[in-house]
Amino acid sequence: MKAIISVTGKDNVGIIAGVSTICAEKGANILDITQSVLSEYFAMIMLADISELKIPFSEFVDILSEYGNSKNLQIQTMHEDIFNTMHHI
Amino acid sequence: MINTADILETINMIRQENLDIRTITMGISLLDCCSEDEGRLLTNIYDKITKNAENLVKTGEEIEKKYGIPIVNKRVSVTPVALIGGKHGRDTYVKIAQTLDRAADTLGINFIGGFSALVDKGFTKSSENLIASIPEALSITGKVCSSVNVASTKAGINMDAIRLMGKTIKETAFLTKDNYSIGCAKLVVFANVPQDNPFMAGAFHGIGEPECVINVGVSGPGVVSSAISRAGDCDLSQLADIIKKTAFKITRVGQLVASEAAERLGVPFGIVDLSLAPTPAIGDSVARILENMGLECCGAHGTTAALAMLNDAVKKGGVMASSHVGGLSGAFIPVSEDEGMIAAVANGSLSIEKLEAMTAVCSVGLDMIAIPGDTTEAVISGIIADEISIGVANTKTTAVRVIPAYGKKEGDTVEFGGLLGYAPVIKLNHNSPEKFISRGGRIPAPIHSLKN
Known part of the structure; x- marks a missing residue:
């Protein structure tokens, strides 16, 4: 089971570090990251394996989203199936 | 990894373009709830709905979290009530509407559909009683939705039913006049009504449907x-x-x-x-x-x-x-x-x-x-x-x-x-x-x- 974590917002120091720390603490294994900074806006998409997650997925979603709010970022964590079904036949 | 553009497209659809799942509607058959005893009939209806849809809202919320997509409404539709009222009179139908409303409150859903009658060819006694109860039922309940199928391509148009619905809509408007006649927003008159519609106010659980279903x-x-x-x-x-x-x-x-x-x-x-x-x-x-x-x-x-x-x-x-x-x-x-x-x-x-x-x-x-x-x-x-x-x-x-x-x-x-x-x-x-x-x-x- 994999999840896509998308992070957008104003660029700042330690965004990747913050999100990765939460992933590590909660047992999500980061598989891939793409990241870019357009003018001053930061956008990152992270693919994480959540099969070894130590907490329920919904809680993981909330923790990341709250972390995002505290750093003025929008963090959305979604199960990969929504992307697969929508874009692949 | 999934294409980045695809990921951004999906996120954009949800965040900027209001993509959502409008409703998960559970259809529940009430055909086994019939009883000559009014009290038992009402208890059967309440118990069946609240038992079957017990986890509907919770499940909806879990799925919402998992995929990050809003699921705006969780709802229930039931067998057209005119089919389960048996020999009971108009007043019992009003009580059935109240029971449906109470079940909706218990479940935490915003609408329950199926206070309905199918009269495309003519009226049964029970559909007459149900239609007679619609104005009062819609004025004293908040979440019950009603529909009446008055015509079909196979049977033609029941003009007596159409005349009656003109009167019923007026009465419903009058009884809910303090609230912009909102009762009429919960009442639909149909031709060729679908049996598996998940959308309110016209949703009901058709007669060819299984015991319980998700639409x-x-x-x-x-x-x-x-x-x-x-x-x-x-x-x-x-x-x-x-x-x-x-x-x-x-x-x-x-x-x-x-x-x-x-x-x-x-x-x-x-x-x-x-x-x-x-x-x-x-x-x-x-x-x-x-x-x-x-x-x-x-x-x-x-x-x-x-x-x-x-x-x-x-x-x-x-x-x-x-x-x-x-x-x-x-x-x-x-x-x-x-x-x-x-x-x-x-x-x-x-x-x-x-x-x-x-x-x-x-x-x-x-x-x-x-x-x-x-x-x-x-x-x-x-x-x-x-x-x-x-x-x-x-x-x-x-x-x-x-x-x-x-x-x-x-x-x-x-x-x-x-x-x-x-x-x-x-x-x-x-x-x-x-x-x-x-x-x-x-x-x-x-x-x-x-x-x-």
């Missing part, structure tokens, strides 16, 4: 509208293609949510309703799609053609995305629930006659239209008869949900609140169809050869 209605006018804007000055063949592709993506999400909900709840998956269901929110309007296709304002000449193309493309794209399609499937054009329609009625571009023409090529019918409070029963029946004939002659579903807002006249605004929105009171033709309507009887089923 899902998708939405996404904003997504289609944005895709059309992005396409720029392409021709209509290309535009149809873009709409199809977008509808495909929207429906795939519906299918994903529907199968997951069915699995988690241990209930069979029924259908996905391929709909463009607008809300009063900016950027969630079907009228604005038509305008984006190139009309100055919804209601302009060309509107019916644009809507016909939109509706057809949505179906073509959606059908491939889902294993089972059903319900109303198509673009909805409820006036009060669509910001662009509201604006078009308010500026005089969209008339009830044009809306009627539009219903010939899209799903549903004259929906959520506020009409003057002093409209006579005969005129309301005339509106119903016209709309229903379109459905019967064209072998499609049509419906009427008009609100004769008590004390309001043409040009006034009626506020229903929430998803039901607000609407300017539309202009009607007040010449009387009284004599035609009062003839009663049945309009025979139409012939389906010699097509012209």
Whole structure:
């Protein structure tokens, strides 16, 4: 089971570090990251394996989203199936 | 890894373009709840609904979290209540409505549908009793939705039922007059009613349906509208293609949510309703799609053609995305629930006659239209008869949900609140169809050869 974590917002120091720390603490294994900074806006998409997650997925979603709010970022964590079904036949 | 552009497209659809799952509706059969004892009948109904749908809201919320897509409504539809009332009288039907309302409160859902009767060929005693109870039932409950099927292509049009529904709508408007006659927003008159529709107010659990089933209605006018804007000055063949592709993506999400909900709840998956269901929110309007296709304002000449193309493309794209399609499937054009329609009625571009023409090529019918409070029963029946004939002659579903807002006249605004929105009171033709309507009887089923 994999999840896509998308992070957008104003660029700042330690965004990747913050999100990765939460992933590590909660047992999500980061598989891939793409990241870019357009003018001053930061956008990152992270693919994480959540099969070894130590907490329920919904809680993981909330923790990341709250972390995002505290750093003025929008963090959305979604199960990969929504992307697969929508874009692949 | 999944393509980054695809990921961003999906996130953008949800965050910026109001993509959502409009409803997960659990259909529950009440056929085994019948009892000669009123108390037992009511207990059976309450227990069956609250037991079957116990985890509906919780499951919906879990799926919402998992996929990051809003699931706006979780609802329940039940067997048309006229089929389970047995020998009980009108007062028992009112109590059944209260029981349904109580069950909806317990479950935490916002609407429960199925306070319905099927009278396309004629009335049974119980359907008469149910219809007689509708005005009171809708005035003392908040979440119960009612529908009456008065015609079908096979049986023709029951004009006695249409006359009766004109009266019933007026009475319901009067009994809920302190609240902009909102009772009428929960009452739909149908032709060729679908048995598996997940959308309110017309949802019920049809008689050929299994014990319990999950049906899902998708939405996404904003997504289609944005895709059309992005396409720029392409021709209509290309535009149809873009709409199809977008509808495909929207429906795939519906299918994903529907199968997951069915699995988690241990209930069979029924259908996905391929709909463009607008809300009063900016950027969630079907009228604005038509305008984006190139009309100055919804209601302009060309509107019916644009809507016909939109509706057809949505179906073509959606059908491939889902294993089972059903319900109303198509673009909805409820006036009060669509910001662009509201604006078009308010500026005089969209008339009830044009809306009627539009219903010939899209799903549903004259929906959520506020009409003057002093409209006579005969005129309301005339509106119903016209709309229903379109459905019967064209072998499609049509419906009427008009609100004769008590004390309001043409040009006034009626506020229903929430998803039901607000609407300017539309202009009607007040010449009387009284004599035609009062003839009663049945309009025979139409012939389906010699097509012209």
